[in-house]
Amino acid sequence: MTGWCWRARRGAVPPLLRFLMMMLAVAWPLAVTAQQESRALIDFDIPAQPLPTALDSFSRQSGLQVSADAGQFGGHYSREVHGSLAIQEALNQLLGGTGLLWYIADGKTVVVEAGPAAGDAMVLDPIKVQGRASAEDKPYTTAGSAAYISRKEIERFRGTSVGDMFKGTTGVLVAENRNSGGLNINIRGMQGQGRVPVLVDGARQETTVYRGYAGVTSRSYVDPDLIGGVEIDKGPTMTAGGTGAIGGLVNMRTIDADDIAKPGNSYGLRLRGSLIGNNSGSPADLGTQAGYNVGGLGTPGHYRTDCQPGSTLCDGNNSLDNAYPTAKTMGRPGSGDFEGHAGSLAMTWRLAGADLVAAYAQRRQGNYYAGEHGPTPTLDLSERYDRGFYTEIRPRVDGASRIRGGEEVVNTHFESESTLLKTRLYPSDDHILEFSWLRYDSEYGELMPSELLWLGRIKQTEASEVTANTYTGRYQWQPLSSDWLDLDLHLWHTDTESRNNSYSEEMLELLGGGRPGTEIYRRWGGDLTNTTSLPRFGDLQVRYGVAWQREEVKPKDENAGEAFAMRDGERQETSAFLAMKWTFVPTLTLDAGIRHTRYSSDDNRPVEVNDPDSPHCVDGNGDGACDSLFNDFSGSGSAPMVSLLWEPLSGLQFYGKYAEALRMPSLFETTAGFSVAAVPGQRIKPERAKNREVGMNILKDDLFTAGDALRFKLAYFENRTEDYLTRTIPNTWDDTSIGSNGLLFRIQNLESVEFHGLELSLEYDLGWAYAELGGTRYNNIELCHEGSYRRQRCTDYGVANSYINNMIPPNWQANATLGFRLLNRTLEVGARNTWMGARNRVPEYNDQTQGRFATPIPWHQYSILDAFLTWSPNDTFSLDFNVDNVTDQYYLDALSLGMVPAPGRTARLGFTLQY
16 A cells, blocks of 8 residues: 555555544444534533632533633632533533633634622632643544553553563553663654654653664653653654654653642652562672573584494583573562562642752662563574584574573663652743753663574673663743743753673674774754634634754763764754644644754764775875765755644544654764765655544543443554665665775665554443443554565565664554452552564565665564552552553563563552652
């Protein structure tokens, strides 16, 4: 399928038509039951309460905005409103006895005002009380796909690795989750190089980490205990922070006063602690071996047996005993042994005109142990050859990885400390100032994927280290008397130092004895946005803004970085956008905009011209050798976006969206480094995403019974990214005269990458029980590239030596959660199951990814069950007990860059004290 077109086989129903038929089938029962309501009546359930709260409930239940005078609220209480009522009748009941009058100013705004003023009464400036969808409900009220992870969900599903908090989020995966200390988010097949920016309080701290010949990974560093909520947009967004976000945007908010203090308190303290099982408590000794040794790079792939007595031919490195690791790594602790721990302390003070927050979080856990059920490896010794004096055996591992079932997975230990200082100032009703500082220090184990794949032994190495400082400032100005100003200004700076000790001593020797150095990655940025409301044109809002960022990367010690050719360069990017949102009739909302982006990038590391006959050879200093060249790239472009939302019934929406976005080449892609680089004179084009989506939202309360809540979203998407940038081998027609040995790999544009699919999200809450269901199914995955040595222009599994080979999501994934609230809702118990399809298979013959580098990692299909229990006898204390991977499955995570099995059954016991 290309664009909106298809080639229909006889009797086949086009995917888009099938999707529309499915939406109609789901919406029809709701439309029938709500037909009478849509004509005149709406179900209201508003108890008697303070008037501001009652008006907010009325706005939410009726779908209308409410505009009122702030001075008229004091001391007023509403009357209760229950039953199926017309708007007029409901408002009359609600405002009865208050002396306030109301009228409908336009199709969707109710104005509440005082009656005729008496005496010296003062009329205050008007404010708007608008019932907006909560952060949890936002994904079900927008013309596009989104998700939200609440603080409660983060605490419940904290997991073993940082990325586990995204587990179960529909359409979202975390790549290389077990072999790093950071987040690398994949949304619908897009990840890395700024395709899915991760913002922390509006700041970008993503760094690109070289992972050997097997690939690269992008990392952002946070401690989930200090995160108050995560908003996820799937696909391009028309916001200042969404520059370059062709795959989506992840916006993390650190905890603030409302997350710590109880309602009405001027101070607050939150203490959290947890014990973590299924880990060794501390890293294994350096050099500790794990997994079967079947030979590989630098080691023989064969052993000897059946030697004559007294012969030494079967001794030393030739002994078959070398194929088996020692029993040292098989000492898995019992289910009740909690060797790891985590804890955090957060405090807040509400002063006159200011909120202050201070928080500290710490986590320490040893290497975890793999599960024992599933595709655990076995050693196949069937390939034997009689050599006369001995039998030669060439062992082979059958299974998902070389790590044995129930074995300690070396280099998966993790330790971190985080500190957060945050203040919010309220100099007046119109102004808000906010400042924050977040420091993250971590040591963690990792191994190069290439070493996991090809080296003979897997060994414990030195820990990698990272320190990330994030500084943010925000200013908001929203004059209550002005529709023209709603100003939002962000300024931020991130400073990250990382040292990746991911090679074993054997690998370092093979690479010449050098050691990787420390890399410094710094970013500065800011954005300014304003929203102007134009009530004379109905419900019309105009949004416009600019964004800017500058980034630089360099080795901390130039000499240490030489052996690994660490990158050294700087890049700038600016963008501006203009958008409008207009409800031109009560049931139709148009949202449209355009963004313009430009960038420039300069490389401080020279690229050598090694061919004197090259047209790039210039001998400016007359020394008889070609002068070095430096990468210098720049570019610009614009991308539009438009969506239309139709709400024929309150709580039922249909939408269509077309969004383009440009991602300019990243700093990694435009600088020279070990084995891969863009080269001077090479044309590198920005990536252009062209995404189409149609969908349906249902958001209804009190649908089947009083107090229930239904949230439903169904979306069909066709995402196409043209000129996708990745690593490839040089074509035969490429100029290979530049770079040492002609450069082994090049950064080049592929023709296109496409992901088409269907996505479902469903939540139903009865109060005492709730259920959630989500899933993504791809009906088309296609990577197209015209280049040398290609026998097929398009495949669904990869391109030779390309990074994208291990970024392709499975054809399907799903998740389901079932929970119960018992004992007056003081006890909550439940379980979540996650299903993951296998990776697209690489054909046995005619393999377009053939070669040793960036080999697709073939994870198996898996099903993982997690259980949880939370006991909260009061609003001060709560106790949590979780068991992840209840059935102790052995599996590789989807998008794993190396053969690292995930943790087996893991128990966690935690508590929270909140004053």
